[in-house]
Amino acid sequence: xxxxIIALDGAWKVLLxxxxxxxxIPTLFAMAVKGLAMAxxxxxxxxxxxxxxxxxxxxxxxxxxxxxxxYGLAWLIFTxxxxxxxxxxxxxxxxx
Amino acid sequence: xxxxxxxxxxLVMVVLTALAFDFTNGFHDTGNAMAASIxxxxxxxxxxxxxAATLDLVGALISVKVALTITNAVIDGxxxxxxxxxxxxxxxxxxKQGTILLMVVLxxxxxxxxxxxxxxxxxxxxxxxxxxxxxxxxxxxxGFGFSQVxxxxxxxEKLDGVVGKVLIPSLISPxxxxxxxxxxxxIVFSLTSKMGDKFxxxxxxxxxxxxASMVALAHGTNDAQKTMGVITLALIAAGQVDVxxxxxxxxxxxxxxAVAIALGTYLGGWRIMRTLGKGIVDIxxxxxxxxxxxxxxVILASSGLGFALSTTHVASGSxxxxxxxxxxxxxxxxxxxxxxxxxxxxxxxxxxxxxxxFFISNLMPQLxxxxxxMAILIAVSLYIWMRSRKDPVDKHSVGKxxxxxxxxxxxxxxxxxxxx
Numbered sequence: 001x002x003x004x005i006i007a008l009d010g011a012w013k014v015l016l017x018x019x020x021x022x023x024x025i026p027t028l029f030a031m032a033v034k035g036l037a038m039a040x041x042x043x044x045x046x047x048x049x050x051x052x053x054x055x056x057x058x059x060x061x062x063x064x065x066x067x068x069x070x071y072g073l074a075w076l077i078f079t080x081x082x083x084x085x086x087x088x089x090x091x092x093x094x095x096x
Numbered sequence: 097x098x099x100x101x102x103x104x105x106x107l108v109m110v111v112l113t114a115l116a117f118d119f120t121n122g123f124h125d126t127g128n129a130m131a132a133s134i135x136x137x138x139x140x141x142x143x144x145x146x147x148a149a150t151l152d153l154v155g156a157l158i159s160v161k162v163a164l165t166i167t168n169a170v171i172d173g174x175x176x177x178x179x180x181x182x183x184x185x186x187x188x189x190x191x192k193q194g195t196i197l198l199m200v201v202l203x204x205x206x207x208x209x210x211x212x213x214x215x216x217x218x219x220x221x222x223x224x225x226x227x228x229x230x231x232x233x234x235x236x237x238x239g240f241g242f243s244q245v246x247x248x249x250x251x252x253e254k255l256d257g258v259v260g261k262v263l264i265p266s267l268i269s270p271x272x273x274x275x276x277x278x279x280x281x282x283i284v285f286s287l288t289s290k291m292g293d294k295f296x297x298x299x300x301x302x303x304x305x306x307x308a309s310m311v312a313l314a315h316g317t318n319d320a321q322k323t324m325g326v327i328t329l330a331l332i333a334a335g336q337v338d339v340x341x342x343x344x345x346x347x348x349x350x351x352x353x354a355v356a357i358a359l360g361t362y363l364g365g366w367r368i369m370r371t372l373g374k375g376i377v378d379i380x381x382x383x384x385x386x387x388x389x390x391x392x393x394v395i396l397a398s399s400g401l402g403f404a405l406s407t408t409h410v411a412s413g414s415x416x417x418x419x420x421x422x423x424x425x426x427x428x429x430x431x432x433x434x435x436x437x438x439x440x441x442x443x444x445x446x447x448x449x450x451x452x453x454f455f456i457s458n459l460m461p462q463l464x465x466x467x468x469x470m471a472i473l474i475a476v477s478l479y480i481w482m483r484s485r486k487d488p489v490d491k492h493s494v495g496k497x498x499x500x501x502x503x504x505x506x507x508x509x510x511x512x513x514x515x516x
Binding site: 004010013014017022025026027030031040042043045073075076079080081 | 390
């Protein structure tokens with residue numbers, strides 16, 4: 001029974017974190033691509049004329065994604081190397 | 097002196113077999129990271145396996161969290177807290193280090209390899225970890241008895257035992273991945289509904305390559321560690337590691353395991369990739385991206401939260417979720433059903449092979465027994481490989497439409513003969 005309780009307890013956390021990242025990143029990426037389409041206009045944007053604001057929108061969302069990816073990589077690499085990863089404000093910290 | 101030689105010779109066989117298992121683990125799982133990218137044309141098959149193999153190698157080498165006590169999770173008290181095997185399992189011969197544990201590990205590895213090869217022949221993505229643990233548990237039952245298996249687990253804090261490490265995660269993790277991928281896909285399509293198809297497809301391919309790379313790296317940090325743990329256990333059992341200090345994994349073990357899994361990945365399990373990328377559902381780049389992101393996220397989240405799961409189950413669940421996330425997509429449930437049946441029988445089937453191998457080897461002197469088991473493994477592997485040549489899937493045919501291929505059921509009918 002213990003296993004089941006621990007499993008369910010772990011499962012909803014994994015689901016929550018998974019949804020946050022696994023649905024969040026595609027959302028951000030879709031917004032970034034939407035920006036690119038807006039900037040390009042025409043066929044890409046369903047016939048709308050190009051709008052410069054699209055470039056800014058794409059840049060902002062790509063920047064957020066890139067930051068998350070760098071965090072993710074840092075986390076994966078440093079925990080693999082046996083470090084403890086924490087946060088101090090927006091910056092990750094690594095300690096043995 | 098003679099006994100020492102026996103243990104050493106058997107140890108060499110165990111190490112080679114473990115590396116062979118690691119190799120099968122590599123090509124069995126290439127699809128987890130790369131099936132979607134190949135299916136949507138984001139990467140050429142050659143590029144995909146090169147990228148996956150490189151990242152697998154890097155992941156395996158950077159990871160120091162070796163699964164030293166992996167066998168402990170399913171075999172009761174086989175190792176002490178430090179990772180040293182309990183002396184009662186090693187056995188002794190005339191007061192010298194014995195070989196029982198080595199024989200159990202050898203038989204278990206053979207069980208894992210045989211099951212991995214058989215499911216590869218059938219193009220079924222099944223869990224390599226389950227095959228390994230199943231083989232070891234089967235051999236343990238044969239060697240040490242049924243009660244020696246840690247079925248339910250003892251810990252009150254973490255998942256443990258066959259139920260906690262194998263059964264429950266295999267039921268829960270595909271469902272989680274399915275939900276995450278379906279939600280992600282649905283959001284992506286609703287946000288990009290007005291976008292031109294060609295534009296969307298081409299931009300999402302870039303994202304897909306990034307997400308697939310993350311999966312490959314995470315795979316390397318997880319899977320090769322299991323083989324490293326098993327080899328180290330065997331080294332200790334054979335008395336080759338100084339256990340008076342804290343045990344560290346010898347560098348050659350790490351390097352050889354990392355290289356074996358990377359080579360396997362590079363070989364590419366095309367048969368399995370075909371099922372994952374084309375067989376279950378036809379996907380386009382936004383779906384592939386959402387699916388791969390879901391796989392990477394669920395794997396990273398669960399390893400961060402200490403929840404054991406199989407990369408294969410997560411990747412398959414994600415692909416199905418990405419399939420149903422798009423309106424009008426058709427999931428081939430019959431293929432998904434065959435895959436789920438393979439998941440269900442992987443553990444017991446690998447266990448059965450492991451147990452039979454131990455019984456066979458136990459009929460004769462140990463050195464001869466180990467040699468016979470190795471010979472059986474080589475014969476079965478060659479036979480399966482020859483069967484696979486009758487209906488080859490390679491990097492040229494991996495991306496063909498599912499219906500255009502000879503019926504998958506045809507292979508399924510042919511295979512029961514492989515059991516002899």
